[in-house]
Amino acid sequence: MRGIQSVVSLSLLLGAWAGPVEKNWQSKAPRNPAYPLDVVDKLEESIMPNVEAWMAKRAGNTNNCTLENAAIRREWSDLSADERKEYIRAVLCLQSTPAKAPKDKVPGALSRFDDFVATHMTQAGTLHSPNNLFAAHRYFIHVYEKALREECGYKGYQPYMNYDRYVDDPINSPMFDGSDTSMGGNGAKSDYPGIAQPFPRPYNLLPSAGGGGCVTEGPFKDMVVSLGPKSTIVRNIPANPRADGLGSNPRCLRRDVNKFSAAGARANYTYSAIMDNPDIDAFYNRYLGMPQLKGDVHPWGIHNAGHYIIGGDPGGDFYCSPGDPAFYFHHGMLDRVWWIWQMQDPENRAHAVPGAAAMTMPGHGGMSSSAMKAMFETVDVDNNNKKTRRADIHDAVVDLGWTAPGVKLMDLNEQLGGLGGELCYIYV
Numbered sequence: 001m002r003g004i005q006s007v008v009s010l011s012l013l014l015g016a017w018a019g020p021v022e023k024n025w026q027s028k029a030p031r032n033p034a035y036p037l038d039v040v041d042k043l044e045e046s047i048m049p050n051v052e053a054w055m056a057k058r059a060g061n062t063n064n065c066t067l068e069n070a071a072i073r074r075e076w077s078d079l080s081a082d083e084r085k086e087y088i089r090a091v092l093c094l095q096s097t098p099a100k101a102p103k104d105k106v107p108g109a110l111s112r113f114d115d116f117v118a119t120h121m122t123q124a125g126t127l128h129s130p131n132n133l134f135a136a137h138r139y140f141i142h143v144y145e146k147a148l149r150e151e152c153g154y155k156g157y158q159p160y161m162n163y164d165r166y167v168d169d170p171i172n173s174p175m176f177d178g179s180d181t182s183m184g185g186n187g188a189k190s191d192y193p194g195i196a197q198p199f200p201r202p203y204n205l206l207p208s209a210g211g212g213g214c215v216t217e218g219p220f221k222d223m224v225v226s227l228g229p230k231s232t233i234v235r236n237i238p239a240n241p242r243a244d245g246l247g248s249n250p251r252c253l254r255r256d257v258n259k260f261s262a263a264g265a266r267a268n269y270t271y272s273a274i275m276d277n278p279d280i281d282a283f284y285n286r287y288l289g290m291p292q293l294k295g296d297v298h299p300w301g302i303h304n305a306g307h308y309i310i311g312g313d314p315g316g317d318f319y320c321s322p323g324d325p326a327f328y329f330h331h332g333m334l335d336r337v338w339w340i341w342q343m344q345d346p347e348n349r350a351h352a353v354p355g356a357a358a359m360t361m362p363g364h365g366g367m368s369s370s371a372m373k374a375m376f377e378t379v380d381v382d383n384n385n386k387k388t389r390r391a392d393i394h395d396a397v398v399d400l401g402w403t404a405p406g407v408k409l410m411d412l413n414e415q416l417g418g419l420g421g422e423l424c425y426i427y428v
């Protein structure tokens with residue numbers, strides 16, 4: 001007995017001696033050895049001491065959220081095949097669970113999955129004003145993840161897409177190779193025109209990568225897209241029966257898995273956005289690709305670059321983009337990038353909100369920049385399209401209609417402990 005005990009304590013001692021003790025979150029989130037850590041992954045690892053110090057500083061104020069009990073959001077190809085299938089099952093489940101959105105307002109919502117799409121459409125101003133873009137999307141992903149877990153029995157957390165892993169060949173990547181462990185394949189060849197971009201020639205167009213038609217392979221090949229289109233540029237899609245795009249318009253999922261777009265989301269872009277922009281507005285603008293960096297030949301900004309890795313319909317539609325299930329992987333990555341940026345200097349950055357010098361999100365999906373700007377003039381819009389001008393940022397409410405209760409914008413900044421502890425997750 002005694003002998004065994006001392007062997008155990010000796011090996012513990014040796015373990016501690018032999019090198020850094022593996023942290024709880026690392027052992028719970030193994031990485032896929034096929035993908036060596038990129039510069040952003042390394043940056044993420046390097047923030048953990050800051051995160052620990054920030055948690056210690058906020059002790060008693062993190063609503064019982066700790067690094068030990070925090071959820072872990074992982075990269076898609078770090079998940080095992082079974083874990084990916086389980087995630088896919090949950091998304092398909094959400095797509096076959098009845099909608100909660102009122103039928104008179106959103107006759108086109110076929111499922112709980114569509115409730116989120118409809119919310120992104122009706123709350124577009126709230127979700128995309130400079131004040132709200134980061135925080136409201138953090139909340140949006142959180143409530144989607146919650147629906148997967150609580151309504152569809154999913155035990156994991158929302159995965160993200162590290163674009164850099166797939167830049168060279170997104171079509172054959174674990175995200176989009178069309179296998180049963182992917183998020184569905186590319187779209188068929190079509191007359192997809194590419195996507196206009198707010199940059200001088202020749203960067204004013206993100207060219208088609210050859211797809212744009214219906215997705216024919218993988219778990220979402222039979223998916224029915226119903227809401228929209230509202231701002232898409234994809235040709236030959238029937239118009240929605242309602243001007244607001246909320247009517248029923250059943251059609252296939254269309255994609256143009258696009259390596260040109262992906263090139264604007266290489267890790268060096270993400271790294272530079274985080275490290276070269278200590279100011280929140282500069283970071284925000286860079287994230288949106290504005291203004292174009294001198295000589296940059298992939299100037300889309302990681303936000304648009306990530307969206308147009310799939311583009312298509314509804315993925316390329318400003319309003320309806322969450323109708324492609326890959327949306328949540330992309331915005332998960334963006335949320336991760338925001339967190340890594342925040343944790344460079346939590347004291348000054350954790351509660352910084354873009355605004356004063358933030359540029360308006362460039363028009364996309366066929367929308368002009370002036371139309372975008374008009375949408376953001378009054379920032380809080382409820383489900384009945386009632387607009388409230390906001391005086392103080394601390395009063396700002398993010399209202400996600402029938403998908404989630406309205407919450408204070410400033411309660412969404414702390415990923416570890418925000419919303420009374422409801423937000424409690426890290427990225428690995």
Ligand SMILES: *[C@@H]1O[C@H](CO)[C@@H](O)[C@H](O)[C@H]1NC(C)=O
Nearest residue numbers: 061062063064065420421422
């Ligand atoms: C934190 O945990 C303690 C002990 O379980 C509990 O009494 C308290 O209500 C919790 N606080 C919050 C904000 O959840």
Ligand SMILES: *[C@@H]1O[C@H](CO)[C@@H](O)[C@H](O)[C@H]1NC(C)=O
Nearest residue numbers: 266268269272293295296297
């Ligand atoms: C990232 O690297 C690519 C080459 O792989 C280069 O063209 C681009 O300018 C770099 N971008 C930044 C922001 O460093």
Ligand SMILES: [Cu+2]
Nearest residue numbers: 120127128137
């Ligand atoms: Cu959005």
